[in-house]
Amino acid sequence: MTFRIETQRLILRELRLSDLEGMFELDSNPEVHKYLGNKPIKTKEESLKILEDVINQYTKHGIGRWALINKETQEFMGWSGLKLNTEGHMNGFTEFYDVGYRLIKRFWGKGYATESGKAAVDYAFRVLKLPELYGITEMGNQASHKALLKLGLKYVEDFYYEKEKLKLRWYKIENKELCKNNV
Numbered sequence: 001m002t003f004r005i006e007t008q009r010l011i012l013r014e015l016r017l018s019d020l021e022g023m024f025e026l027d028s029n030p031e032v033h034k035y036l037g038n039k040p041i042k043t044k045e046e047s048l049k050i051l052e053d054v055i056n057q058y059t060k061h062g063i064g065r066w067a068l069i070n071k072e073t074q075e076f077m078g079w080s081g082l083k084l085n086t087e088g089h090m091n092g093f094t095e096f097y098d099v100g101y102r103l104i105k106r107f108w109g110k111g112y113a114t115e116s117g118k119a120a121v122d123y124a125f126r127v128l129k130l131p132e133l134y135g136i137t138e139m140g141n142q143a144s145h146k147a148l149l150k151l152g153l154k155y156v157e158d159f160y161y162e163k164e165k166l167k168l169r170w171y172k173i174e175n176k177e178l179c180k181n182n183v
């Protein structure tokens with residue numbers, strides 16, 4: 001069955017190669033990448049690689065970020081959701097799930113990160129039954145900081161990410177249902 005979650009204003013579904021145009025609009029904008037290491041992409045080939053990577057994650061890990069579709073207009077607005085990170089050390093972790101989001105600029109400030117993020121946290125705890133979930137932002141990314149707090153994550157600490165030479169912040173939320181059952 002094809003994966004699909006609906007929230008009040010959004011459809012969350014798996015990313016597809018046909019999302020290429022939208023992904024290019026998203027990642028070629030320097031403003032979108034201001035707190036993502038300042039490396040906007042330049043070509044559609046790069047977007048294609050990103051899409052292929054996420055699609056591989058669906059197969060390999062059963063999870064990956066989801067496309068964010070406007071229910072009313074059917075527009076592609078960016079992505080949101082969960083990822084199993086396995087690409088090396090981050091704040092002492094080698095394998096962890098995080099919640100994240102990235103929206104095309106014209107869709108910022110309408111609560112979509114919060115709305116989609118809530119669905120992702122819910123999915124992480126009720127469907128995947130993860131014991132905990134993490135969030136990461138670059139220092140100064142107030143929008144992302146606020147969105148993570150609104151999802152119920154707690155700020156834990158700042159850390160230096162050597163690989164990208166970035167100052168990042170680390171957030172965490174625990175699965176309360178799972179904790180209760182384990183008592």
Ligand SMILES: CC(C)(COP(=O)(O)OP(=O)(O)OC[C@H]1O[C@@H](n2cnc3c(N)ncnc32)[C@H](O)[C@@H]1OP(=O)(O)O)[C@@H](O)C(=O)NCCC(=O)NCCS
Nearest residue numbers: 032102103108109110111112113114137142143144146147
């Ligand atoms: C971060 C991002 C996803 C937020 O998306 P969004 O849909 O605009 O966020 P929301 O509307 O759900 O807002 C969440 C909170 O942040 C606040 N906020 C939004 N933009 C803000 C800004 N530029 N500065 C300060 N606060 C901001 C909102 O007001 C809201 O808080 P409130 O309810 O207390 O008012 C979006 O700005 C984005 O795509 N940025 C570029 C990519 C990126 O940085 N991704 C996160 C990487 S960790």
